[in-house]
Amino acid sequence: MIELKNLSKTLNGEKVLDSVSLKLEKGEIFGLLGRNGSGKTTILRLIQQIVLPDEGEVLFENISMMEHPLVKRKVVYMPVQNPFYERYSYRELVKILKSLYPDFDVTYSNELMNRYAIPETKKYRELSTGLKKQFSLIMAFAIRPAVILLDEPTDGIDAVTRHDLLQLMIDEVAQRETTIFITSHRLEDIERICSRIGFLENSTLTNVMDMDSLKEDYIKIQAVFEEDVHLRLRERKISILEYTGVFYTLLLQREDEESKNWLRSLNPKVWNQLPVNLEEVFIAKFGGKRRW
Template identity: 30%
Template structure:
């Protein structure tokens, strides 16, 4: 289990993270999302022991991460900005990884190289960005991590390779109970694989919930009334409302049964509860309802 408690971090007077808490269950996939500059990468650098917090605790299996070699030997980390030794090829990098990760799996490495169709003898510095991401993924997954931390892992990858990456991750979670935290702007793909979501904004954790639970409390509806007395939405937590002719489109944060009860009491002529994506939840939870993107969502 990964646990962060009351984390604070400042850089030259700028508060990057404030009283931040995070919980990732063992054997689960946790999606970390947020706007640009929200503090996601700073949080990940604390979680991987690169940065030391000003205050708070970063714990894996109840042990502090910073300067903890035993934990780091069981952790895989793929940053958004990759770094490789300039003169190394993939085969030489694998030899280096095998010397520092005690659970290195040479057979998996050899199989993945063939599956991703990469040239072991070509310098990694000559690889494209997408190929470097694949190389980093092969090396990391071959170290058989118990904890996998990913920062924009599929950025720059084609759809076939993205599917293969997620396949390996999901299988290791299912078979080895690997614990995963992934930060990404690709909310549609996170929605398909994550068990829980943390929404970060301005260095603070705004929401941390199981994905299914999060979706159960926020809804998109379209509704029209022939004759509605007063405010037909009184008693509902309306995050956004838009009218198109006689039809209202709303984003509402309430339990579904509460929404249905209040709307049905007004005898609507049209009432539909529409599917709501993680992307829409993210936008409206962070107050983006007045942004021009709302026209796309509806």
């Protein structure tokens, strides 16, 4: 469907992306994770050709998007903020988008606007943050693209609206096999809807894996020791999720028998092995340099 081949980009003298490659399949929801400033938005902008790569290329069904710009009609980018929409009402925007995207589905967009009770006569700038997010997502789906790029789509909205947006994404993928590429700091959202994820760190894409594999590859251990072992854990480079006194919550790769055996050699008074969630893996992966 969409393939990124060895994408590299330098911005303001800093290498933001270094030879990033990824292939997105039809009908999947892929979550891109990383710290602030890691380059997540830059990847979305490169796919949409808003900025061009220094090296590498973006292919849509093996067609270069740079050499065949009309292919961009099949890919829609929903940024965190959409200043282009600001001056228009829904009805005005439908006319514009219909002229730009021949497959724009007015009936579908009308249905969703009515479902979520979004005013059709108000200007986009007059809507609340939650309604703006819903409005933008409805427009993106109504274009009927093959791929939708979403940058923090649930940021700054309430729980009910978040639930509606996530369900809309799931329904769209199930019914039309739309491919969604999403960045979000709400890891519970990523965990709920994504089939695969990848981590962006040090300008490269790492640990691309199925969500199910993530939970199978890591384990969480709650242990209570007779003394403070914090420094010894640091020396062993064992990920500490939380600790209070001699009570520790640790994250290990499931196959890391060496670390498990070493921890057991400390004769913990309590040892509980538990399943992990995405947030715990993210903290261990990206928070270690800050917390240890």
